[in-house]
Amino acid sequence: MTEEIGRGEDAPPMRWNGWGDPQKAKDLPFAVRSLLPLLLGRIRRPDAAPTLEDVEIAPTALAEADLAAFAAVVGPAHVDAGREARIRHAGGRSTIDLLRRRQHRQVVPDAVIAPSAHDEVHACLRVAAERDLAVIPFGGGTSVVGALDPERGAHRGVVSLDLHRLSGLLRLDEESGDAVFAAGTTGPEAERLLAEHGLELGHYPQSFRYATLGGFAAARSSGQNSAGHGRFDTMVTGLRVATPTGALDLGRSPGSAAGPDLIRVFLGSEGIFGVITEVRVRVHPAPAERLFEAWTFPDFASGAAALRAVAQQGGGPTVIRLSDESETAVSLAQVGKIGKAMAKGASAITVYEGRDIEHRRAVTSDLLRRAGGTSSGEGAAEEWLAGRFDGPYLRDALLDAGVFCETLETATTWSQLHGLRAAVLNALRDGFTEAGAKSYIMCHISHIYPTGASLYFTVLAGVRGDQLAVWDDVKSRVNDAILAAGGTISHHHAVGRDHAPWLAEEIGETGIRILTAIKRELDPQGILNPGAVIGRGVTAHPAS
Amino acid sequence: MTEEIGRGEDAPPMRWNGWGDPQKAKDLPFAVRSLLPLLLGRIRRPDAAPTLEDVEIAPTALAEADLAAFAAVVGPAHVDAGREARIRHAGGRSTIDLLRRRQHRQVVPDAVIAPSAHDEVHACLRVAAERDLAVIPFGGGTSVVGALDPERGAHRGVVSLDLHRLSGLLRLDEESGDAVFAAGTTGPEAERLLAEHGLELGHYPQSFRYATLGGFAAARSSGQNSAGHGRFDTMVTGLRVATPTGALDLGRSPGSAAGPDLIRVFLGSEGIFGVITEVRVRVHPAPAERLFEAWTFPDFASGAAALRAVAQQGGGPTVIRLSDESETAVSLAQVGKIGKAMAKGASAITVYEGRDIEHRRAVTSDLLRRAGGTSSGEGAAEEWLAGRFDGPYLRDALLDAGVFCETLETATTWSQLHGLRAAVLNALRDGFTEAGAKSYIMCHISHIYPTGASLYFTVLAGVRGDQLAVWDDVKSRVNDAILAAGGTISHHHAVGRDHAPWLAEEIGETGIRILTAIKRELDPQGILNPGAVIGRGVTAHPAS
Incomplete structure (x- = not known):
């Protein structure tokens, strides 16, 4: 393969009221427009949204x-x-x-x-x-x-x-494969700067074209190549942080037993303790080639068992994803192709990059085949790669057409995965049904670990009336269901304000007290991102 | 290979005034006794130590x-x-x-x-x-x-x-490869309990026969199989903790973005925030076979470059260790065999366990050979494995003979590794020289990462007079040198009280404030392990 793998293209400024490049905003593809009434019933096009001037x-x-x-x-x-x-x-x-x-x-x-x-x-x-x-x-x-x-x-x-002006590669240690970026550097900028040295970071969440390295760290992001390169958490080797009451420069060595790892206090802190100003990351040689292979499984359960085998064996693909039957059927993963083919079963894609790829594909393919998978060639995996950052454009078009569309995600152990998936599907379906809306729900696994995996849901719903109010109620019900079924309130979207009320249940009262104590120490006036992560219970002054 | 790999043998109660099984206490081997005067000059045998009754x-x-x-x-x-x-x-x-x-x-x-x-x-x-x-x-x-x-x-x-009565396998989820142990379970107990299910944890620090899973977690341990299975940090999927003011039950999913990872607050906390009572860990199928290969490099520098290549490629051995010229010469790594052969160059050993071992050996051996290594067969690697938990017995015999013997360790990036090693060697040698003592210092790399590696030092010295006072001064000098050269104050021994004064330099004043704030929140009276990790600056009442 001779394809150039660098993904360092800059994106233009984000559309003010939608996703991404304003030039890429599009109408709903014909196939989608044809399919929607079948799935969701008749949808009323909403009134025109205000312009920025309005x-x-x-x-x-x-x-x-x-x-x-x-x-x-x-x-x-x-x-x-x-x-x-x-x-x-x-x-x-x-x-x-x-x-x-x-x-x-x-x-x-x-x-x-x-x-x-x-x-x-x-x-x-x-x-x-x-x-x-x-x-x-x-x-x-x-x-x-x-x-x-x-x-x-x-x-x-x-x-x-x-933080967009905090940008650029500040230091590069090629021998150690260690690079320090200013925290406002975007994904594409970072990859372009590393590509000049033949290196890659390899972190490609769907937000890649706009999100920053500081944001990846603050929100504990996980990218599409996580099977090969791990979550962003595991890529971070150091952080520089400014807090209202002092600064930190963390990360001396790749392994340490020098007390608790304070880098981990700031990963996932979403700006409530301080502002990450520099991010030091592990980098690796840019991959020279890439192999693709798509697979079909009889159903989601057999596909999930196959992914478990791959995760527990280790040394497998760089990317692996499995769509459930609903997602496979409408091929939403292939942007703009909803309804192209009402495929059967559960489809998966694998991508291999970097060292030893032929061998890694051989041992992985063997596992997938033994678990009931059938190879369906390169095409679908290549198509996924080409469109993988473009899903959000379709959401804008759906919203314009009056269709509610949102995603949410969680993770748990392999043994609880199907119970968690069923609980979320039920909560979504029942929630929309009670609101009088038909819904169509899809799910995929996109991040695997030896002990478990993530679940990512996309929901379309024909909500009439106040979509914000309906979603607020449905999402609340889903969050309750996630925690009751043993899932985490977020695998990679983070907590923000939307999930804060559920974090307390996940980490317990003592866990919230720990976060609150750190917050009060570093930000005694509570000026940083009030209401995020810990929620609104934190006042400026300690209770004691 | 048909050898039984389980290492679940229980150890008898620890010798009250030395290491390990009292039955295994031994005199210095003849070869060591012959070599010591050549290395350290004449050593005076100390007065007899008191018995427990004295x-x-x-x-x-x-x-x-x-x-x-x-x-x-x-x-x-x-x-x-x-x-x-x-x-x-x-x-x-x-x-x-x-x-x-x-x-x-x-x-x-x-x-x-x-x-x-x-x-x-x-x-x-x-x-x-x-x-x-x-x-x-x-x-x-x-x-x-x-x-x-x-x-x-x-x-x-x-x-x-x-905590020895908090013992046993509390829950096992075979599908997820996730096991919950009471925190006082020792290494051998845990492996024996897992072996009954065909599983292994795979954490083998030198303290393995006595140390507990709670201790591994509290001290951020790293074991000899870290190249294959990672540090103990990365094995932990959950913790239960009792603090003076509340309890925590942490770890819902293998990956999460639900705020900062609070498990990491307790990993490395060494009992200052709470007592770990349950440890949930990732486990894997017990390896059915094992391959050994020992290597010789022209010198430590070429060997280190080879290990760097192995770490940065990934998918290599389960164990890899490289001794410097001094350690290679006396083969201290082979217990009881000091002086057996004054080998030249720098020796390394590799061990492969688990999946795909022939392939992993082939690609690793190729890298090692290209970096200047010569295979020296299985023998030395098998001997290392047989004696790998027995090093501390030799220390007791050396102390009995009046020879000062201690180990210390650190880690840094690959680019700083040789500078750090030189700084520590100099600090040790100069410190003992000023105290009028000859010393012999050995170093090895035993934990590798893509961005850096650990350095482990063993020092023998012919200290006359107050060994405690001399070491206090030398160790202080070494700790200063480690931080000045960019190393961490500990890669896997942790902080305790001995390293606490240097932790403040490593993580800064703001870092210490974070730890102190957590401590005051969870343990407002400061009853837990006073003086450890944070040092003695923490009083019962907040300064504010």
Whole structure:
């Protein structure tokens, strides 16, 4: 194979009220439009959404002196209290966010501040603390769990701390395969900079084209190549963090027993303890070739057993994914091809990159075949790769057509996987049914581990009336079902504000006390991302 | 190969003043006795150490009411304020500990309490808090960093909480490869229980025969099979913890983005936040066969480059170790065989277990050969395996003969590895030279990662006079050198009390503040392992 594997293309600025490149926004493909009434019944096209100019927002709560104080740190050009900047930083890219962006009246931060370096971030946090302003760290703006809601908590105002100017490869140790990036570096930027040295990071979540390395770390991201390269957690070898009361420079060695691993305190902290300013990561030689193979299983259960065998053997593919019968049937994984072929059974794709790929494919294929799989050639796997970052564009088109569309995910052990899947499917179906909506639900496994796997759900629903209110109720029911069935409240989307009420159940009261104690120590005024992760129970002053 | 690989043999109770099985204590082999004067000059045999009966200890600080309160929880048979129990729980098994055990007057805990279950541990912590008593959690008693010193801090007394009765396989999920053990289960017990199901944990540190799963977790242990199965950190899928103010049950799924991973707060906490009562671990099919191959490199540098290639390629051996020229020369790695052959160059051993071993050996051997290695057959690797848990017996014999012997370890990135090694060698040699002692220093790499490796040092020295005082000075100098050269203060021995003053430099003031905040939240009276990890700066009441 001679295909160039680098994925370092920059993406243009994100569409203000939808996903990704505005030029790529599209209408629903004909096949999808034909299929939807069959699945969901008649859908009413909603009223036109407001343009950016039509959106109504409150005036900024910041005084000139506040803006001047930030300007003294970052320069006046990087303090923006204008309408467009504030609206563009009003949230992430969950369906909740996108539905809010379709409303006339919107809640937005009071200003957007864009520091360019660790010391400026640190100084911005001090300014915010002095002036009683909440701070929402903002990387690529791709959170789907409400981590970017402009919540001011008990403070006088709230600023969005946009980190895009913290960009670039700061240090590269080629011998050790260790690279330090400024935290605002996006996925494509990082890969392009590494490709110049023949290296790759290999982290490709669906948000790849926009999300930043700091965001991957803060949210404990997991990418499509996790079977080969692990979750982002396992790629991080060091962090630099600015907190309102001090800074940290963590990560001296790849293995250590020097007390608890404090890097792990900040992975998953989503900006509530501090702002990650530098991310050090393990990198590897850019793969020179790639092998594809798609598979078909009689059903999801036999496919899942096959993936378990692959995970427990180890040394397998770089990417492996298994769609359930519903997802296989409409081939949603192949963007824009819903309804192309109502395939039977459960389809899987495998991709191999890097060392020893022929051997790895041979031993993996042997396992998959013994578990009941039939190879279906390269085509479907290559198609998946070509469109793998484009799923969210289809969601925008569905929302435009009045179809509710959202994704959610969890993970558990192999022995609890089918029980968890059934519980989530039931909660989704029953929730929409009670709201009088037909739904179509798909599920896939995309991250495997020796002891378990993730489950990723995509739901389409013909919701009439207030989609936000209906989803709020359905999602709540799903979250309860996930915890009752032994799942984690999130495998890779994180907690944000949307999952915070369920985190307490997952980690218990003592777990929340630990997070709260760290928060109070590092951010005693509670200015950082109020309401995220721990929820709204944390006040500025300790209870004691 | 048909050899039975299970290593589940139980060890008899530890020798009170030395390592391991009292029946295995031995005199120095003739070859070693011949070599020592050449390396270290003339050594004076020390005065005979006291017997257990000769040791002087202070009377217990505990009143009858204290003992009765614990007895009400664990039963009177499991509260022991007798001489022998107290002396046997006076510390771990560092050379400092062993030299202290050779003194007439010894510092010991006031009593030994042995709960049998999570709830009893929890109740014991409440009794201790009510009665102002410090608690030192005690697993296998193998700490080599002072984590078991019976330090009472500001409290009225100190008890050793012996966890050996929390033993056994509590739950096994064969489909997921996930097993829950009571935290006091020893390495051999765990492997024996798993072997009944055809499974293995695969964690074999040198302390394996005595240390417990709770101890492996609390100290972030790394075992000899880490190249194949990872550090103990990566094996842990869940923890149950009792703290003085609440309990935790952590670990729902193999991957999660549900906030920071709180398991990692307790891995490496060495009993300062709570007592680990259950450890959930990833297990795998017991290996049916094993391949050995020993290698010789022209020098340590070429050998290290070879190990780097193996680590960065991945999918290699289960065990890989490289001795430097000094260690190779005296073959200390082969217990009892010092001086057998003054080998040249740097020797390495590889062991392959589990899946696909012929292929893994082929690709690894190819890399090692291209890096300048020459295969030297199976023998040396098989001999290493046979004696791999027996090194500490030789140390006892050396101490008996008046030779100072200790080990220490660190880790860093590949690019800093040789600078770190030189810095530690210099600090050791110069330190002993200034103390008027000849020394012989050996080093090996035994844990490799894509971005770096561990360094493990063994030092022999002909110290005259106060060995404890000399080592205190030399070790201090080494610790400074490690941090200055970019190493971690410990790769797998942990922090305890011995390394605590250096942890603050490694993780910074803000890092220490995080640990202190967690400590104050969970253990507001500071009863748990006072002085360990964070050091002695933590008082019972917050500074604020």
